[in-house]
Amino acid sequence: MNETIIFMGTPDFSVPVLKALHERHPVSMVISQPDKPVGRKRTLTPPPVAAAAKALDIPLYQPERIKEEEAVERIREVNPDLMITAAYGQILPKALLDIPRLGAVNVHASLLPRHRGGAPIHRSVLEGDTQTGVSIMYMEEGLDSGDVISQSATPISDDDNTGTLHDRLSEIGADLLLDTLPSILDETNDRTPQDAGEVTVSPNISKADELLDWNRDARDVFNHIRGLSPWPGAYTIFNDKRLKIYGANKPADRSDKNPGAITAVTDSGFTVACGDGYTIEVTEVQLSGKKKTNAHHFTAGRQDLIGAHLGQVD
Structure with a gap:
């Protein structure tokens, strides 16, 4: 497999996904959010995915806004065959989604169409779900609304909290992506439209x-x-x-x-x-x-x- 892959992610959840992907199929570029001031001393700190990219010696790009033409052109220059996102944190414009020959796929921490949105792990516990999982899905302009390629489920026990579930789903996401990637690259994968009647939305946690x-x-x-x-x-x-x-x-x-x-x-x-x-x-x-x-x-x-x-x- 010689396809050019761009990986987009930001928090800890995305790091195992990036590491597993890069070990199996070298990533050409990582895109992450900009460094942010952290702690009382407001020390400028890279997000976990950016730090991982540096450690893996992968070219790193951290635009302020991925929708800006400069960012889109920078990615177009790489000419990726596939873009993979995992909790990147910004909505991707259609101009960007149209660039990769094989499209853009997302590693989403829920069993879609349940828990679309930015806080699927928190909301699955808050709402008393007895199971959740990871979905590999095609990205489109809607909020986590694209066709599902594959899914892997895990139970939620009373001993789980958002932290334990976060770590487990991160590893599940890495494994599921590796299992699914060959069929995406050779264009033999399944794609299942989401049932609009089963959609729930999980917005970010507010104060x-x-x-x-x-x-x-x-x-x-x-x-x-x-x-x-x-x-x-x-x-x-x-x-x-x-x-x-x-x-x-x-x-x-x-x-x-x-x-x-x-x-x-x-x-x-x-x-x-x-x-x-x-x-x-x-x-x-x-x-x-x-x-x-x-x-x-x-x-x-x-x-x-x-x-x-x-x-x-x-």
Whole structure:
């Protein structure tokens, strides 16, 4: 196979995909987002894919806006046979999608047509899905709406959160791409139009999405916490301060307390009443201005917590 391939990606999710692809079929150019200031010192830092491209000695291009004519012309000069994207982070214009002879394909972290959009991993956990997966799909102007080439599924267990699922789907995506690539290159692959009646959209996580609502069922609160763990973290209000909650155990005990009330201090942390009369056990927290800690340390010596109420202040 001597086809010229451009790879486009930005975050950690894309790195295993790039490495596996480049090992099997050398990539001619990597396109990633520009370096960004990171941390309190605002140190200019390359995104993970850009750092990986440098380590692999692959030519790297980091345009501010992929839609600009300069960027499109730069890619046209490479004359790629195929473009492969994985969480690149910008919408590709039709002028760019039309360049590769074999088209542009995307490694998308859901079983399309479910969870189109920018946060498919978060939303699959938040919405209580019992399985998800990776889709290899042709790109078109619509949002993740192109024909599906191949898919690979994985179950979502109660032990999963967005972090564990992210890492597993990244590896699944790398393997699925390698399995699918030969048929794409020799143009023998299947392509299945998505069922418009099954489409769901999963937009990026907003600040409003991070706030916990203890009036919801305990299972929903449990899914909310693990769906935003380890990033960006779900939060509630405790003593007028933001308390992020990163870990919880699934609903078990019943309680007659109002939603948001701390009902008990346990060996692992503390339990909180939810809207359906069940509690969840909180196991990992971070109070504003403090370091992340297990909830047992947070509650140490604080039996006065029982009866305290978590929730947004007016």
